[in-house]
Amino acid sequence: MSIQIGRSLSLFYIIFVFYAWAQCSLHTDCTSCTQDDGVLGIGSCCWNPSTSTCQATLLSGLCASGSTGVTYNCPTNPPSDFTYTDKFGRNYTLPFIASAYGDFNQAQVCLSNTVPDAQLIAVYNDSNNCSSVLALLPSQNTIVVAFRGTQGTTQFVITELNLILQGPLVPFPPGGNVFSYFSSCFLGIWNAGLGANLQSLKQANPDYGLWVFGHSLGAALASLTSTYAVYKNISNSNDVKLITTGQPRTGDLNYAIAHDSFIPHSYRLVNVADLVTKLPVKVNLDATNAFHHHFEIWYNQNMLIGANFKVCKQAEDSTCSSSTSLIQSLSYDYHNTYFNTSINTWFENGCI
Numbered sequence: 001m002s003i004q005i006g007r008s009l010s011l012f013y014i015i016f017v018f019y020a021w022a023q024c025s026l027h028t029d030c031t032s033c034t035q036d037d038g039v040l041g042i043g044s045c046c047w048n049p050s051t052s053t054c055q056a057t058l059l060s061g062l063c064a065s066g067s068t069g070v071t072y073n074c075p076t077n078p079p080s081d082f083t084y085t086d087k088f089g090r091n092y093t094l095p096f097i098a099s100a101y102g103d104f105n106q107a108q109v110c111l112s113n114t115v116p117d118a119q120l121i122a123v124y125n126d127s128n129n130c131s132s133v134l135a136l137l138p139s140q141n142t143i144v145v146a147f148r149g150t151q152g153t154t155q156f157v158i159t160e161l162n163l164i165l166q167g168p169l170v171p172f173p174p175g176g177n178v179f180s181y182f183s184s185c186f187l188g189i190w191n192a193g194l195g196a197n198l199q200s201l202k203q204a205n206p207d208y209g210l211w212v213f214g215h216s217l218g219a220a221l222a223s224l225t226s227t228y229a230v231y232k233n234i235s236n237s238n239d240v241k242l243i244t245t246g247q248p249r250t251g252d253l254n255y256a257i258a259h260d261s262f263i264p265h266s267y268r269l270v271n272v273a274d275l276v277t278k279l280p281v282k283v284n285l286d287a288t289n290a291f292h293h294h295f296e297i298w299y300n301q302n303m304l305i306g307a308n309f310k311v312c313k314q315a316e317d318s319t320c321s322s323s324t325s326l327i328q329s330l331s332y333d334y335h336n337t338y339f340n341t342s343i344n345t346w347f348e349n350g351c352i
């Protein structure tokens with residue numbers, strides 16, 4: 001009797017799988033493909049961007065490598081009204097991030113040697129030793145906030161970040177959930193004066209934009225800060241630019257979705273195989289508990305002046321830095337060398 005039931009169930013299963021295989025192949029676009037959840041959870045569909053085809057999941061229920069079942073992860077073009085350029089990253093993102101590693105005087109020296117018309121307003125820090133700078137950049141009609149990462153060697157940073165990313169996810173008011181350490185650092189800096197001063201600077205300069213930068217841990221904080229500033233109506237979505245280097249996954253899929261809806265002009269720079277950008281390590285890029293947001297800018301050789309980079313269309317893009325091996329990630333200090341500059345020690349000699 002039970003063998004017969006087993007046989008009937010297997011038969012149903014085979015029919016379902018066949019149905020799913022046939023059904024999935026009917027979809028011709030990523031959105032409808034990834035929204036097809038099959039029948040009774042069996043036979044949902046996966047989109048393969050490189051072949052533009054829709055296929056059923058593997059028998060494991062997961063998508064084959066290189067394809068995705070997450071609608072948010074469908075290929076998307078960056079907004080045409082702000083495309084990332086190497087010059088922008090090198091001339092602005094790098095010096096502001098580097099300045100955030102110093103105290104007020106060091107930050108001022110760093111900026112006066114790199115972005116002479118920047119007016120440093122304040123440096124904030126909190127009990128977690130997270131720190132940020134707030135500045136005005138009149139030539140560009142913008143306010144700038146930049147966050148430093150954790151101090152120390154890359155190994156230390158990675159160990160620490162890995163511990164952080166084992167921690168719980170907590171709700172983030174604009175949407176989704178983020179790693180609790182990032183949330184607590186963000187709130188620490190925001191409440192140490194950044195939030196209030198940002199709001200009053202914006203009120204005094206209503207036509208100014210807002211640029212938010214950060215490296216490593218600071219990249220996660222920059223992501224949260226940009227999102228929160230728009231959520232709090234301090235700036236409009238279209239006036240904000242977020243550019244980070246070496247950003248770990250900051251929150252879950254719903255945070256990534258919320259981030260993109262508030263901050264369309266958002267770029268994450270990855271130097272070759274930077275390990276921190278792979279944290280927490282995901283075997284299955286579709287897993288939703290930790291999800292990158294758009295848009296990865298992958299420098300896949302070096303970051304010398306004029307180096308090529310790839311603009312990645314998927315938030316978790318298996319053709320970008322995720323295609324490098326963990327062994328390669330561990331083989332070189334990609335993390336602290338952005339734009340061919342030691343991003344966390346450059347301030348020590350005035351950013352020259």
Ligand SMILES: *[C@@H]1O[C@H](CO)[C@@H](O)[C@H](O)[C@H]1NC(C)=O
Pocket residue numbers: 087091
């Ligand atoms: C960007 O930096 C280069 C040198 O690195 C400099 O020649 C150029 O004038 C800078 N551009 C701007 C807009 O500051």
Ligand SMILES: *[C@@H]1O[C@H](CO)[C@@H](O)[C@H](O)[C@H]1NC(C)=O
Pocket residue numbers: 102103124125126131
């Ligand atoms: C943190 O801020 C305090 C005062 O605001 C300052 O004295 C201290 O040097 C700062 N610490 C760091 C590590 O920047």
Ligand SMILES: *[C@@H]1O[C@H](CO)[C@@H](O)[C@H](O)[C@H]1NC(C)=O
Pocket residue numbers: 101129151
């Ligand atoms: C806090 O940051 C400063 C500046 O980066 C560093 O010198 C100091 O060692 C840090 N303190 C702790 C307790 O990590």
Ligand SMILES: *[C@@H]1O[C@H](CO)[C@@H](O)[C@H](O)[C@H]1NC(C)=O
Pocket residue numbers: 231232233
């Ligand atoms: C931001 O402004 C919108 C529209 O005016 C309003 O609905 C919303 O509640 C405001 N958000 C916050 C956090 O104040």
Ligand SMILES: *[C@@H]1O[C@H](CO)[C@@H](O)[C@H](O)[C@H]1NC(C)=O
Pocket residue numbers: 304337340341342
């Ligand atoms: C910058 O690039 C040069 C040439 O590839 C290399 O020798 C040097 O070590 C690099 N500097 C840093 C800080 O990565």
